[in-house]
Every structure is written in structure tokens, then in C-alpha cells.
Amino acid sequence: xxxxxxxxxxxxxxxxxxxxxxxxxxxxxxxxxxxxxxxxxxxxxxxxxxxxxxxxxxxxxxxxxxxxxxxxxxxxxxxxxxxxxxxxxxxxxxxxxxxxxxxxxxxxxxxxxxxxxxxxxxxxxxxxxxxxxxxxxxxxxxxxxxxxxxxxxxxxxxxxxxxxxxxxxxxxxxxxxxxxxxxxxxxxxxxxxxxxxxxxxxxxxxxxxxxxxxxxxxxxxxxxxxxxxxxxxxxxxxxxxxxxxxxxxxxxxxxxxxxxxxxxxxxxxxxxxxxxxxxxxxxxxxxxxxxxxx
Ligand SMILES: NC(=O)c1ccc[n+]([C@@H]2O[C@H](COP(=O)([O-])OP(=O)(O)OC[C@H]3O[C@@H](n4cnc5c(N)ncnc54)[C@H](OP(=O)(O)O)[C@@H]3O)[C@@H](O)[C@H]2O)c1
Numbered sequence: 229x230x231x232x233x234x235x236x237x238x239x240x241x242x243x244x245x246x247x248x249x250x251x252x253x254x255x256x257x258x259x260x261x262x263x264x265x266x267x268x269x270x271x272x273x274x275x276x277x278x279x280x281x282x283x284x285x286x287x288x289x290x291x292x293x294x295x296x297x298x299x300x301x302x303x304x305x306x307x308x309x310x311x312x313x314x315x316x317x318x319x320x321x322x323x324x325x326x327x328x329x330x331x332x333x334x335x336x337x338x339x340x341x342x343x344x345x346x347x348x349x350x351x352x353x354x355x356x357x358x359x360x361x362x363x364x365x366x367x368x369x370x371x372x373x374x375x376x377x378x379x380x381x382x383x384x385x386x387x388x389x390x391x392x393x394x395x396x397x398x399x400x401x402x403x404x405x406x407x408x409x410x411x412x413x414x415x416x417x418x419x420x421x422x423x424x425x426x427x428x429x430x431x432x433x434x435x436x437x438x439x440x441x442x443x444x445x446x447x448x449x450x451x452x453x454x455x456x457x458x459x460x461x462x463x464x465x466x467x468x469x470x471x472x473x474x475x476x477x478x479x480x481x482x483x484x485x486x487x488x489x490x491x492x493x494x495x496x497x498x499x500x501x502x503x504x505x506x507x508x509x510x511x512x513x514x515x516x517x518x519x520x521x522x
Pocket of ligand 1: 234235236237239240241258259262263264265284285286287288289308326327329356376377378379380384385
């Protein structure tokens with residue numbers, strides 16, 4: 229089966245390559261060869277390759293910068309998703325698109341269901357929701373939209389690598405304890421996406437993160453403990469202090485609660501996600517083995 233992945237070099241696109249199942253003929257293109265914000269190029273590439281499945285791992289992901297670069301964020305996350313969806317409709321390809329917990333306001337007190345009302349509180353979240361809507365307009369429910377959250381991997385920039393660097397450099401650091409969600413290893417997300425590809429009947433909105441719940445503070449403490457156990461950090465390093473969101477102002481607002489309900493996804497994909505702490509342990513092992521730059 230021919231599969232095209234967009235966003236080469238990103239966290240998810242890299243893990244999709246690592247976890248490639250047998251029988252897939254994969255093409256992974258970066259922005260230099262496939263700029264999803266460029267409608268004509270999207271049509272041309274998909275018409276040329278004629279993939280059975282397109283996985284959109286490309287996105288404008290700079291959440292804070294998006295507040296001052298609204299046009300750029302929407303060009304990629306909204307219009308880009310729409311260009312891909314229309315090209316898939318025209319050439320009979322299945323679209324598997326990745327979206328975010330940031331489509332929700334974060335005011336709920338239960339894990340968000342795929343059917344819950346969206347209400348983004350940031351430009352990034354609004355641009356990703358607009359992307360879901362463009363896909364719905366072009367393909368109806370026939371595409372798969374997978375919402376995920378708090379993604380990290382061995383490659384790219386992410387919270388885990390930033391924490392490891394800061395914990396090695398500083399005596400103490402404050403980490404927000406009143407935003408709660410679920411860390412997600414891009415490797416597990418990639419494996420879930422391949423299960424979607426293998427199941428042509430799956431469609432609509434899915435939620436995928438690792439299992440469990442944590443605040444950013446809990447996550448930082450776990451990163452330190454697991455990294456110390458592996459010798460990636462010394463036994464004595466930065467003290468981690470819980471702080472409030474109001475004490476760490478950022479240009480973009482973030483949902484205070486962004487736990488996603490995965491029940492229906494786990495049923496459809498016939499698997500459950502790993503607990504986030506076990507996934508973190510495996511990723512740090514991977515980092516230790518490969519000696520990736522922080
Ligand atoms: N990271 C998270 O915490 C998180 C959380 C929830 C959902 N998600 C979603 O998960 C998906 C994968 O995220 P990720 O963490 O893998 O992101 P990432 O590491 O930032 O990778 C995104 C990739 O998309 C590329 N890209 C940007 N604009 C493009 C364009 N116009 N055309 C083609 N490629 C373009 C980027 O290239 P450049 O490097 O050249 O910009 C980058 O390689 C995205 O849909 C994201 O919204 C991520």
C-alpha cells in the first residue's frame with residue numbers, strides 16, 4: 229500500500245518512519261518538497277504519487293508564536309488541511325489527519341469525548357479546529373482525525389528534552405502544576421496511526437494519548453526521576469517547584485484540563501495506550517542508547 233506522510237523531520241513523521249509496518253510503500257516529504265499551504269503543489273504531488281493513504285503530520289506547532297502569526301498558523305493548519313482533503317477527495321486517497329487537545333477550552337471536569345463541543349482558547353487551537361472543519365467540508369466523516377496531546381519524542385523540540393537540559397543547567401526550576409493532561413510519546417501515537425491505516429473502516433474523530441493523567445509538574449518530576457535512574461542526570465540536580473499558570477505568563481492561553489477520553493479509539497483500534505510513565509521510561513532509554521542532542 230502506498231502511503232504519503234507530510235511534515236518530514238517533525239516528531240510524528242520521524243516516528244512513523246521508525247515504526248513502519250510491513251507492506252507499506254512509504255513516501256515522507258518535508259516542506260521543501262510538499263508545502264501543504266500551497267494548494268497547487270498539494271494537488272500535483274498527490275496526483276503524481278497516487279497514494280492510497282495520506283497521513284498529515286505537518287503542522288504549524290509554535291503555540292505562542294501563533295498568537296502574533298495568525299495568518300501563518302491558519303495557512304498551514306486550516307487551509308493546508310483543506311488542500312490535502314480536497315486532493316484526497318479528487319484522487320480517492322484516505323486522509324489521516326492529526327489534531328490537538330487544544331481544540332477544547334479546558335473547562336471540562338471529565339475526559340473530553342470526541343463528540344464534546346470544541347472551544348479553543350488560542351490561535352493555534354482555533355487554526356487546528358478550522359483544519360478539522362475544512363476536512364469535514366471536503367470529505368465529510370470519511371477522513372480520520374486523530375486528536376492527541378503533549379507529544380514528545382527523541383527527535384525535535386519538546387518538553388522532555390527542554391526539561392533535561394534545564395535540569396542539568398539550573399539549581400531550581402518552577403513548573404506549572406495547574407494544567408493537567410496526558411504526555412504522549414510520538415512512537416505510541418505513530419503505532420496507533422498505523423493501526424488506523426490497517427483498518428479502512430475506521431473514520432471520524434479519534435482521541436489518542438498515552439494512558440493516565442498528569443500535571444506538567446508531575447511530568448517534570450517523573451522526567452527527573454527516570455533520567456536519574458538511567459544516569460542521564462546526576463543524582464543531585466535542579467529542585468523542581470510547582471507553580472501556577474498565572475505565575476508563568478505565556479502569549480497563548482492553554483487549556484487547564486486537556487485529558488482526552490480514548491475509550492472508543494481503544495475499542496476501534498483493538499489496543500490500549502501504554503501508561504505515560506512507562507512510555508517516558510522507554511523514550512529515555514531510547515535517548516540514552518542513541519545519545520541524541522538536547
Ligand atoms: N507537539 C505536540 O505537543 C502536539 C500536541 C497535540 C497535537 N499535536 C499535533 O500533532 C501533529 C504532529 O506534531 P509534531 O509534534 O510532530 O510537530 P513538529 O515536530 O513541530 O513537526 C511538524 C512538521 O511540520 C512541518 N511543517 C510546518 N509547516 C509546513 C508546511 N506548510 N508544509 C509542510 N510541512 C510543514 C514542520 O517543518 P518545519 O520544521 O520546516 O517548520 C515540521 O517538520 C501536528 O498536527 C500537531 O498539531 C502536537
